[in-house]
Amino acid sequence: MKPTDLGTLFDDLVDRGVRTIVELSRPLDIAPNHGTQYTVPQLAALVRGAAGWLHAAGVRPGDPVAVVKENHWDYVLLACAAARIGAVPALLSDHVPPPALQLLLKRLDPVLLVTTRAVLDRARDAETDLLGFTRRTLTLDGPHPGALDLENLRGKEPPPPVLRDVDEPLVINHTSGTTGTPKLVIHSTRTLVHGLSATEATRLPVVSSRPNDTVCSSIAFCHGRAIPWTAAVLWLAPRKVVIIPDAADAERTLRAHPPTTLEALPSTFVRWQPLAQRADNPFKNVRLYVSTFDAMHPPTVRTFLGATARRPLWVQVWGQTETGPLTFRFLTRRSVAHREARHPTTRNLGRPAPGRVRLRVVDPRTFQPVPTGRPGLVLARTAVRCLGYVGEQERWQDKVNDGWWNTGDIGVRTRTGAYLLLDREVDVIPGQSCVELEDVIEDRLPAVTECVVLGTPGQLPVPVLVTTGVNQAEWNHAVRDLPALADPVVMSWDDVPRTGTGKVRRMELRTLIRRGNDTFGTGRWT
Template sequence: MGVLFDECARRHTATTVRLDRPFDIAPDGGSTYAVDELAELVRTAAGWLAAAGAGRGDRVAIVKDNHWDYDLLACAAVRVGAIPAQISAHLSTAALEQLLKRLDAAVLVTSGGVAASCAEDGLDLVSAARATLLLDGYAPGALSLDDVRGQPAPAPRLRPDDDPLVINHTSGTTGVPKLVAHSTRTIIGQLARFESTRMPRIGVRPDDTVVNASSYAHGRTFCWTAVALSMAPRDLVILSRPEPDLADPMLRAHPPTIVEALPAAYVGFRPLTERLDNPFRRVRLFISTYDAVHPPTVRTFLNASAHRSPLWMQGWGQTETGPLTFRFHTRRSLTGVKGSSARHLGWPVPGRTRLRVVDPDTFEPVRRGHPGLVLARTAARCLDYPGESERWEAKRRGPWWNTGDIGVHHRDGHVSLLDREVDRTPQLSCLETEDVLEDRIPQAQECVVLGRTDEPPLPVVVTADGTLPTGAWRRAIRGLPTMQEPVPLTWEQVPRTGTGKVRRALLLEQLTGDTDRPGTGRWT
């Protein structure tokens, strides 16, 4: 990854990268780049890191505003032999402080705005690493770009394929995120190499315009960067801000043929499909990761495409494992199927992943078609949880990995997800109930069902104005298990992770003052 952009430039990769705003590491560099220009930017950043003191085996923490230059900085760190740790600035200051303590980084790369925001909450970022490099502004004790400019990039320093390559973190829906270490063999050799295969219908073509709207601090985009550059589409369009009005001009100027976006970004982009110049008309492949997308959203985008047979590819996996299953949706598979569940996650990747469902108490296998704790087996499993190795060991059972999810392995081999173990409740599947409610409540942007220990589940309905007519709710719950009266909220009132996932424990605490959840939480 340290020489990825150099190698693509030597192959004369003709991809043009188009940004919705300039990089934070090159604010005067414009919004359009050729691959050789990106290679030069990575080399320049490698010189900065070397001048700041990053060397072979050191950890380099990256905490900044959301943009694809997270991955450029990571590649620069790899180039000097260091281990990049990409951490979202969306995290709470308390969570960020804990992760930085676990890392004990040699260099921290951040921005003046992030440092100032943390200072207001009592965290001195400048002292969180042996050296701190500010991408903008000045702070006592920190290095500025003026202090490190002009340092030539050292020659690439390769490290063994099984050594740590990159550190990312989980979404953090259940509390402080876990740091996850991957090697070249796991995240590149197992995941990126497989995804770079030119498969019919879903492979990237030379004439494609690929759009990504993601959280670039996460491992998915580090892997995606390797894939996207090696597949060499005509255009790569990077959306760093999920707001539909900000993304709309880029989407209309460069109508995509492939879109990968966070589930929350798809929800935000739905109003764009109703405009006369619908920017999704050329899309042949939609890709969603991180979390399942509810059926109404999938239908909206498939119907917005003018392509003869567009596909929606839904992947389920974890930061620790990469994708474990895939499922494809078509217009026909979703047409007229009200109440269908996106929790049908598809089938394990043939020859690459295996799944086993066990009793959560005894870990004995359960019969097909019965719910249990899902274990996964994959060569792409992460190396460790840095700073929490005992937690990693607790989730490893020989070659099997405890996902912490409750699911069903059906007789035909497909897997359906019921709930996270910490959220499971005997009355119903919270996740499947959410799918049904979203299908039945047209004005709902999102539905969240929160399990309670000794009470019926508490439903939350997210709408544009934070209101929900009583009649709409009464019609929606016909035939469903008993729940409490719904709490209508706006999108902004719901606490979320950097990837847009609902922080269920925090939401429950905000609404009830109660932090007690029905599951054990042993494997979060």
């Protein structure tokens, strides 16, 4: 038996007798007075209660419900509550700039916006009115002019769970939005629950949660990874699940509940790297690391694999909100060991999930398959592809070619059947790979926390460095055998524009360093 319904997920877990304890680094925004520990029955009661709030706020089956708030796991609980009464939750990051957020709400036309006063105030300060693009607004953290107050809705009884067809819209997540306004991705019960969640809930050696595991997650819980992860991990019933929504406030929780498996955003792993380098680091018991969302660079992977006293494995997953996981690769201490004779890189994405995903590489102009070893657009075929984009269905259709999904990534298929990622099509530099250059520079310059290479026609590629300091001699030595680069631009971590998943907004970064929006790629497939 596998997860079958999002709306009754936590009730089903109770019926299964799951005894997992959930520990939070801070209280949920929808239950600020409860504390930081939950049993599964308590979570089921919270979801039922939230379904009552939403119903009392006027939400009915089929209605879109937008959720915009600070990052926390209650995004998932609110999605379960909305699904329970037959509504369609749309989970939006509060990191989306207010003008883009307003556009997303316009496309959604939600019956209810669930948000916080802080989100509404930031939008107002940006001269953006979010209240005008939803029929009703519910604030979670106190009264706000023009909005319903959650305290007036608590204690309302929910209606019985609503069952929907497995191919009807279930949840809407948005893409990262690194190059502009995010796309609103629609998934169904068949794709999200019966497909992604059920697959991950299959117990497999090494990679699946075990009964004695402490499973830790520190991701963006509004994004497409959060719901399948929640359903699958709790279905496998580990001893403890630890949720850390804020990367900057994690050490206390990590020490109180040392993880045995850890999944985090790539940017979070980078921010925790100094902690992992300490002799008393809290990662000594980790047997499994998981990374998705974005490319990981070798120094970070190497640091965390070396931090544990066990024989760890790193699972690097490549996928998209629209498709779920497409490839996976296992990394070990040996596979990421520093070797002066070659360029260290983690851009080898591994192989497609067997029996579930097919990939092929085609010419970006003709869409004809290219030979092994030649770069091209990577197309994917999977049964869990999303249903479409809200308000942009023609854009979605433009990315489907005879059943193949255009990922918008430039890659190479090797003779062994693995795939190498070169770049996003919009970020490509002819004959080079920004991702590989970033790998090498970060590996050779330990003082560089992050490197972003931007290509512009008619100019040398410019590296943007987040660093405490690199002198000219160190820089010259690090790039001695690399293609010609412009002088580096040095920025602080906080000054680099980022999405809710920590990805760099490259087009916005171009504007900040005065490089303009002219790229080698077309940007058509973003």
